[in-house]
Amino acid sequence: MSPPRFLVRVWAMSAKETLHIRRDPRTLYLAFVMPVVMLLLFGYGVSFDVDRIPLAIADRDRSEASRALVDAFVRAGEFERVRDVAPDDGERLLRDGRAMAVLVVRPGYGRDVLRGEPGRAELLVDGADATTANQVLQKADAIARAATLRLGTRPGSAAPTLEVRTWTRYNPEARSAVFIVPGLTAYLMAIGAVLLTALALAGEFERGSMEQLFASPVGRFEIILGKLLPYLALGLLQLLLVVTAGATVFAVPIRGSLLLLFALGLTFLIGMLGQGLLISVIAKNQLVATQAGALSSLLPSLILSGMLFPVENMPRFLRLVSTLVPARYLVHGLRGVLLKGSGFGLVWPDLVAMALFAVAVLLAAVARFQRRVA
Amino acid sequence: MTAAPQRRRPALTQYGAVVRKDTLQTVRDRRIMFMLVAAPLIQTILFGFAVDFDVDRVPTTVADLDGSSASREHVRRLLADGTLRRAGRVGSGAEADRRLDDDEAAAAVLLPPGYGDDVLAGRTARAQVLVDGTDPVRSGAAGSAASRFFGQVAQELARARLGPRSVAPPEVQVTPRVLYNPRLKTALFTVPGILSMLLVVVTTIVTAMGLAREREVGTLEQVLVTPIRPFVLLAGKMTPFIAIGLFDVLLALAAMTWIFDVPVRGPLPALALGTLLYLCSTLGVGLLISTVSSTQQQSFLGGFLFVLPATLLSGVMTPVSSMPTWLQPITWLNPLRFFADLVRGVLLRGAGFGDLALDLAALALFGAATLGLATVRFRRQLG
Numbered sequence: 081m082s083p084p085r086f087l088v089r090v091w092a093m094s095a096k097e098t099l100h101i102r103r104d105p106r107t108l109y110l111a112f113v114m115p116v117v118m119l120l121l122f123g124y125g126v127s128f129d130v131d132r133i134p135l136a137i138a139d140r141d142r143s144e145a146s147r148a149l150v151d152a153f154v155r156a157g158e159f160e161r162v163r164d165v166a167p168d169d170g171e172r173l174l175r176d177g178r179a180m181a182v183l184v185v186r187p188g189y190g191r192d193v194l195r196g197e198p199g200r201a202e203l204l205v206d207g208a209d210a211t212t213a214n215q216v217l218q219k220a221d222a223i224a225r226a227a228t229l230r231l232g233t234r235p236g237s238a239a240p241t242l243e244v245r246t247w248t249r250y251n252p253e254a255r256s257a258v259f260i261v262p263g264l265t266a267y268l269m270a271i272g273a274v275l276l277t278a279l280a281l282a283g284e285f286e287r288g289s290m291e292q293l294f295a296s297p298v299g300r301f302e303i304i305l306g307k308l309l310p311y312l313a314l315g316l317l318q319l320l321l322v323v324t325a326g327a328t329v330f331a332v333p334i335r336g337s338l339l340l341l342f343a344l345g346l347t348f349l350i351g352m353l354g355q356g357l358l359i360s361v362i363a364k365n366q367l368v369a370t371q372a373g374a375l376s377s378l379l380p381s382l383i384l385s386g387m388l389f390p391v392e393n394m395p396r397f398l399r400l401v402s403t404l405v406p407a408r409y410l411v412h413g414l415r416g417v418l419l420k421g422s423g424f425g426l427v428w429p430d431l432v433a434m435a436l437f438a439v440a441v442l443l444a445a446v447a448r449f450q451r452r453v454a
Numbered sequence: 455m456t457a458a459p460q461r462r463r464p465a466l467t468q469y470g471a472v473v474r475k476d477t478l479q480t481v482r483d484r485r486i487m488f489m490l491v492a493a494p495l496i497q498t499i500l501f502g503f504a505v506d507f508d509v510d511r512v513p514t515t516v517a518d519l520d521g522s523s524a525s526r527e528h529v530r531r532l533l534a535d536g537t538l539r540r541a542g543r544v545g546s547g548a549e550a551d552r553r554l555d556d557d558e559a560a561a562a563v564l565l566p567p568g569y570g571d572d573v574l575a576g577r578t579a580r581a582q583v584l585v586d587g588t589d590p591v592r593s594g595a596a597g598s599a600a601s602r603f604f605g606q607v608a609q610e611l612a613r614a615r616l617g618p619r620s621v622a623p624p625e626v627q628v629t630p631r632v633l634y635n636p637r638l639k640t641a642l643f644t645v646p647g648i649l650s651m652l653l654v655v656v657t658t659i660v661t662a663m664g665l666a667r668e669r670e671v672g673t674l675e676q677v678l679v680t681p682i683r684p685f686v687l688l689a690g691k692m693t694p695f696i697a698i699g700l701f702d703v704l705l706a707l708a709a710m711t712w713i714f715d716v717p718v719r720g721p722l723p724a725l726a727l728g729t730l731l732y733l734c735s736t737l738g739v740g741l742l743i744s745t746v747s748s749t750q751q752q753s754f755l756g757g758f759l760f761v762l763p764a765t766l767l768s769g770v771m772t773p774v775s776s777m778p779t780w781l782q783p784i785t786w787l788n789p790l791r792f793f794a795d796l797v798r799g800v801l802l803r804g805a806g807f808g809d810l811a812l813d814l815a816a817l818a819l820f821g822a823a824t825l826g827l828a829t830v831r832f833r834r835q836l837g
Contacts, residue, residue: 125778175805371493371656375493379497383504384504
């Protein structure tokens with residue numbers, strides 16, 4: 081019994097498209113090298129742990145107490161002593177960027193502390209980078225508190241009044257890579273699926289070879305399906321590659337089920353391929369298609385998905401926009417499955433949201449596709 | 455009369471012709487114009503709102519197993535500061551765990567039975583804080599908010615225990631003074647960075663694909679049989695994009711000062727010169743990529759392979775100083791890094807030409823190197 085004609089045609093289209101991809105080794109190479117390069121770059125390069133903050137010291141007191149305070153800052157690990165300056169030079173150092181913070185200890189600090197008066201020091205902070213500045217403030221605060229405690233407990237120390245233990249779950253060493261890799265997966269798949277599909281299809285429109293396909297007995301639906309299948313396979317391979325590399329290089333845990341992981345990836349990919357298809361049908365031109373793809377898919381996947389910046393911190397309007405970004409659901413689902421070991425019961429809303437998106441864009445794309453040809 | 459200057463300076467006339475042709479070609483394609491002008495502006499604004507590292511409203515569940523007046527008071531004060539937001543109440547530690555698993559809370563505060571009695575009796579009271587570490591920035595902020603609060607409480611208790619007659623224990627006060635951005639708004643820092651990022655996406659990829667397209671379609675061959683020299687051709691092709699890029703910066707600058715209150719503290723000519731040099735290097739990279747690729751698809755991927763590392767290793771998103779030591783020297787090869795530094799220097803720190811000498815020199819070097827290399831390669835391909 082021969083397979084139905086529909087499958088034969090889809091298969092033929094897929095084989096043709098696969099050949100296309102295989103005969104262009106540079107594209108194929110980039111499609112697989114890029115994810116790995118990016119994973120390494122993101123994994124190593126994106127670190128939110130601020131350390132080695134260049135700190136200049138202006139110690140005008142030079143007493144035992146002031147040296148102890150300076151020591152407390154330097155030894156905390158987050159600061160790196162860059163140079164000693166006069167207090168008035170501190171601001172200049174901040175302006176040309178050689179220091180992020182300047183610790184100024186005025187004369188009389190040591191005397192005050194010995195007398196039991198509050199010892200006052202000043203910390204100049206470059207606030208241009210608010211994230212780093214915030215962490216500098218938090219750290220300085222902690223160091224000052226620790227220094228106060230040391231002073232207070234010196235004579236006949238009493239039992240502490242309060243003890244807090246903080247437990248961090250899922251990512252106790254607070255490694256940025258563990259946070260980044262699941263998010264990055266969504267981003268990389270979005271690049272591969274949307275842009276490669278959009279480029280490949282827009283290219284056929286541009287060169288006029290799409291017309292030739294229409295003239296063949298293959299139906300429109302079969303053309304679309306046949307063209308998208310190889311890219312679907314490519315996307316799943318990328319997912320496999322990124323997850324494997326993340327687990328081996330950055331020790332990202334895989335606590336949940338792999339099946340669920342691939343179900344999430346597959347649903348997302350179908351939506352992304354649909355989006356690529358829609359873009360190419362509208363654009364008909366590769367240059368426009370890439371720019372449209374970058375705007376509608378890449379940048380939102382990077383910025384509105386919660387991959388780098390928590391969605392709940394965004395203004396209400398953007399939180400609403402982000403509900404339309406499928407990468408948001410994939411990032412949430414992947415983090416759950418990889419880091420928390422979430423099961424189907426927790427990620428089904430993500431699956432449903434991505435499926436809805438996929439159906440919507442595919443329907444829109446098919447509708448546009450038919451109208452174009454008629 | 456009109457023919458005389460043409461004979462004397464054919465390069466200039468040719469240049470003018472190429473500029474006119476490419477400007478017309480770009481301007482007539484409405485969709486490309488939209489991508490080049492409106493899209494960067496819209497995104498600068500949109501992402502300026504979205505990119506926010508100020509962590510607050512961390513959903514926190516509370517397990518107050520004590521229920522005394524002291525424990526209730528402490529919970530209330532802990533949640534009052536705004537970093538932690540109450541997200542429900544649970545009756546046991548295990549339940550708090552489950553809330554974290556289900557993503558209903560990102561932090562949990564646990565006060566065990568007897569907490570209030572310990573506080574009153576002067577014994578060591580114990581509290582527990584549970585944090586979801588998935589997002590290190592968020593977990594760091596939540597953890598530090600909790601420990602700051604409990605540290606304060608511990609000090610208050612110690613002071614109260616010593617009694618009013620005793621001498622207060624000495625104290626160390628470090629008073630911070632934040633310069634340039636005293637309210638620590640993230641947008642001030644990220645918006646100039648986003649602008650530099652969008653500029654590299656638009657200029658590099660558009661140039662790379664534009665030339666690859668001409669090669670694909672065959673129009674490049676036609677232009678090459680004319681007497682126009684390769685250098686003049688490339689210069690003419692780049693000029694409209696430089697003009698559009700400068701225009702983009704101007705637009706975005708207006709939006710930034712308007713919407714995000716980004717100050718302009720330094721000299722604008724320094725910013726203009728920096729932008730010009732930066733555009734030369736990003737366009738140069740685009741040209742270089744187009745000379746090594748034969749199709750638009752390849753040149754797009756090649757452009758992407760440059761743009762992504764360039765944005766990552768630029769300090770736009772995360773500070774260069776917190777990258778691993780071996781990675782930091784690589785950022786010296788990145789024009790985006792110097793441009794982002796320059797933009798922030800001029801806008802936020804009020805840096806002048808003197809302070810920016812290094813950035814300007816580096817950008818000039820990149821521009822000259824990439825453009826030179828692209829021209830050489832382009833010419834060799836013709837030979």
